[in-house]
Amino acid sequence: MGNTRICLLGVGAYLPERIMTNEEWTEHVDTSDEWITARTGIKRRRIAADGEGTVDMAVAAALCALDDAGLAPDEIDEIIVTTDTPEVYIPDTAAFVQYRLGAREIPAYALGSSGCAGFLQALDIARARCHFGVGRVLVIGVEVLSRLISWNDRNTSVLFGDAAAAFIIGQGKLGAEIIGVTAGTDGSRVDILMMEVGGSRRPFTLEEAQQGEHQHVIMNGRELFKEAVRRMSEAACRVIEQAGVTLQDIALVVPHQANLRIIQAVAKKLDMPLNKFFINVQEYGNTGSASVPLALWEARKNGLIAGGDLVLLTSFGAGFHWAAALLRF
Ligand code: ACO
Numbered sequence: 001m002g003n004t005r006i007c008l009l010g011v012g013a014y015l016p017e018r019i020m021t022n023e024e025w026t027e028h029v030d031t032s033d034e035w036i037t038a039r040t041g042i043k044r045r046r047i048a049a050d051g052e053g054t055v056d057m058a059v060a061a062a063l064c065a066l067d068d069a070g071l072a073p074d075e076i077d078e079i080i081v082t083t084d085t086p087e088v089y090i091p092d093t094a095a096f097v098q099y100r101l102g103a104r105e106i107p108a109y110a111l112g113s114s115g116c117a118g119f120l121q122a123l124d125i126a127r128a129r130c131h132f133g134v135g136r137v138l139v140i141g142v143e144v145l146s147r148l149i150s151w152n153d154r155n156t157s158v159l160f161g162d163a164a165a166a167f168i169i170g171q172g173k174l175g176a177e178i179i180g181v182t183a184g185t186d187g188s189r190v191d192i193l194m195m196e197v198g199g200s201r202r203p204f205t206l207e208e209a210q211q212g213e214h215q216h217v218i219m220n221g222r223e224l225f226k227e228a229v230r231r232m233s234e235a236a237c238r239v240i241e242q243a244g245v246t247l248q249d250i251a252l253v254v255p256h257q258a259n260l261r262i263i264q265a266v267a268k269k270l271d272m273p274l275n276k277f278f279i280n281v282q283e284y285g286n287t288g289s290a291s292v293p294l295a296l297w298e299a300r301k302n303g304l305i306a307g308g309d310l311v312l313l314t315s316f317g318a319g320f321h322w323a324a325a326l327l328r329f
Pocket of ligand 1 (some may be wrong): 030115222
């Protein structure tokens with residue numbers, strides 16, 4: 001890969017206006033603010049407006065990141081979009097984004113269905129593309145999970161929220177250096193988080209759709225919890241080891257925001273104080289592939305990252321996939 005310096009040139013985010021509280025979920029399912037808060041730490045989440053789609057949100061986040069980087073859309077050389085909630089099934093969301101953003105006729109592609117780890121997987125690819133010579137890559141994580149899930153299933157509905165966030169990365173001297181990225185997959189654990197109906201294995205039937213099966217997320221929450229803690233911690237240690245630094249050198253950890261208790265357990269496993277972890281799951285819930293870049297955007301906006309800081313990103317997602325990245329600001 002050589003010694004080329006690959007940097008984070010800009011970060012942006014977009015959040016739908018509508019805020020939905022835990023209390024509001026009690027109108028749809030048998031739940032309570034107490035249960036959701038105690039089990040997940042989530043207090044509220046954003047819900048996309050009627051008519052607001054994945055591309056609208058992705059483009060808004062991309063424009064925010066371009067503004068942050070001081071770049072125009074025609075200065076982007078490649079686009080990767082990660083999402084579990086595509087605009088349509090065919091073609092991919094990236095094609096819509098390329099046109100709506102006003103980008104040149106550059107390569108644009110999507111990483112779909114790799115859940116919450118998708119963004120850091122895409123960052124890994126984008127970084128490699130920049131090493132290969134591509135100038136600037138726009139990476140977008142976007143989810144309209146409120147349209148994917150069943151609003152009648154209390155096991156999953158209350159966990160998620162809608163958001164988009166984006167990074168622009170490229171070669172350069174300015175911006176946070178992406179020191180390392182690591183990623184992995186254990187496909188033997190596909191069973192712990194899956195949407196079974198709708199693919200080639202089990203296409204939709206009218207009966208299943210009438211029973212809401214097309215929105216049924218199969219989730220083994222306890223197994224997911226254990227795998228999440230294990231894999232996020234392992235990925236964090238691996239990327240740090242590869243960079244030749246230690247956990248003590250880390251100024252801030254920006255983990256995937258699925259559940260406060262998972263973040264607390266990762267902190268314990270890594271033997272790091274919780275105050276080194278950026279947490280905003282209480283505000284937005286689990287926003288899937290938007291979660292990590294959204295958290296980094298907010299941490300930076302809140303002045304929590306200083307020049308010279310080492311910042312560790314770590315994530316897990318359905319698959320089971322995991323990934324971590326190390327940045328020096
Ligand atoms: N309100 C009230 N009760 C509920 C709700 C709800 N919203 N949801 C589930 N319950 C009930 C269940 O029906 C069950 O009741 P039962 O015991 O009578 O059958 C009980 O609560 C479940 O209790 P526990 O299993 O003890 O709940 P737990 O403490 O494990 O918390 C949770 C469940 C929050 C899902 C937890 O396991 C978890 O966070 N797991 C990880 C989930 C996750 O991160 N999902 C996102 C994956 S996507 C991604 O980020 C890759």
